[in-house]
Amino acid sequence: MSTLADHYFSSILDYLDTLGLDSRKVLLAINFNEYNNEQTQQLAPRISLSSYNALLEYAKHSLNEPLFGFKLGQQIRTADFGVLGYLIESSDNLASAISALITYDSLVADIGKAQFEQQGDIAIIRWLPDPNCSVQVILRNMTAWVSVIRQLLNPQLSPSRICFTQAWPEAETTTLANWFNCPIETNAQYNQIVFPRSYLAQPFRTDNAQINLALKHISEQQLSRFKSQQLVTEKIDHLLMAKNELDDCSLIRTASALNLTPRTLQRHLKKEQTSFANLLERERKRRSLQYIGKYPLSTTAIKLGFNDQSSFNRAFKRWYGYSPSDYLKNKLMTIKS
Incomplete structure (x- = not known):
């Protein structure tokens, strides 16, 4: 079953709280029943994709926001990714951060497959979502990647092109293009981010080699345990x-x-x-x-x-x-x- 980490799910509830939506009422509305303990109402270590989809769709309709996943992705913090977030944050440059993302992405959300390739002067991060992922899930994922990299490198950094397999109305496409600050391709073959290859060598302001090494060790242990349970x-x-x-x-x-x-x-x-x-x-x-x-x-x-x-x-x-x-x-x- 496709799942995501509880902290990645909880970050949505935290955001909805800031918008005036009580998390308990929200979970009740989507018939959420994935608590480890009904009395303490502690989330299970992994949350199902169906609950994730339901939460984003509920928020989309409650807030009347067709691009809710996009708005949510803009609010991402490296802490929302758990250990992977700190591993990315302690990387020395974008190339090593992407390597960590490709290797350990399933620790955050096992709901798709990330790929990376280089073609001449461009680089591409591609995401192949689980067939059951909603459009809002895809929006959050793609936006969050760009948002985190901007936080770690440069707030003004822009991709060359963003591709979505989804078709968007003109107004929503324009909204996406304005924030990503690049052309948006819809009805594309893949959901992917295309950017200059030169970005890969840009150093992170927060790199820490010793912490990064320790976090890689922790991530390897977690990934090994996770794969054994798959x-x-x-x-x-x-x-x-x-x-x-x-x-x-x-x-x-x-x-x-x-x-x-x-x-x-x-x-x-x-x-x-x-x-x-x-x-x-x-x-x-x-x-x-x-x-x-x-x-x-x-x-x-x-x-x-x-x-x-x-x-x-x-x-x-x-x-x-x-x-x-x-x-x-x-x-x-x-x-x-």
């Missing part, structure tokens, strides 16, 4: 989400990546009431709407790991009830109207 299903979901394309995915390759035999992997998945084929199909379905319309259907089929376009057409119709070509026609008619 379901095999969750590990495979993250492996699949991290792949650029799905054309080379197989049970054998995945088992090898998890240091398991194919038979052992199948046994674990059966115990978790699923199969590798089901998990692969779920990831294909998640990506299909991101790819369709951006690539020719034949290319989309290959990227999703199908042997041919007809196999992809049949799968798409099974998922959504109509063919990829009919979907594109309907989408075009909706845009024109």
Whole structure:
């Protein structure tokens, strides 16, 4: 199950308190029941993604703020990230901070996969969210990353471009562009932050090598404990989400990546009431709407790991009830109207 740390969840309640929304009433409104102890009402160490989604959606509607996740991300403090926040804060530059983020992000929220790449003069931080993440969750995540880096480097620092898979109305896109101080690309293939590669070498004002080393040791211990508690299903979901394309995915390759035999992997998945084929199909379905319309259907089929376009057409119709070509026609008619 996708989860987030209690302190990351609690920081939302703290923010809502400042806006006049009583946290106890808010939790009651979303039917929250994830306390360790009902008498003391202490949050469990990890909170479910469903409760996280519910909290952000409730706040969005209560405050009549369609960009609530964005507003929330602006309020982020490094302390809200727990140990990872202090690890980032004690890094010597942006490159080492991003390395820490990629490695230990699941300690804060195991609800997506962060990726980092460099292409010539630009660098890219990409986030592949869990398919069940709401738009508000994605907004908070992307905004928080930029907000923290501005706090540690330069309040005026701006990305080159921000990409969202979500489409926004013009007024909201303008609001986002004004704060990020860069162009906003909507309906993009990925949620990602594009920035000059030269930013990577910029030193942090708060770097402390000794503290950073100690925090890395703590983070490694926490990550090891966390991974040992993860379901095999969750590990495979993250492996699949991290792949650029799905054309080379197989049970054998995945088992090898998890240091398991194919038979052992199948046994674990059966115990978790699923199969590798089901998990692969779920990831294909998640990506299909991101790819369709951006690539020719034949290319989309290959990227999703199908042997041919007809196999992809049949799968798409099974998922959504109509063919990829009919979907594109309907989408075009909706845009024109």
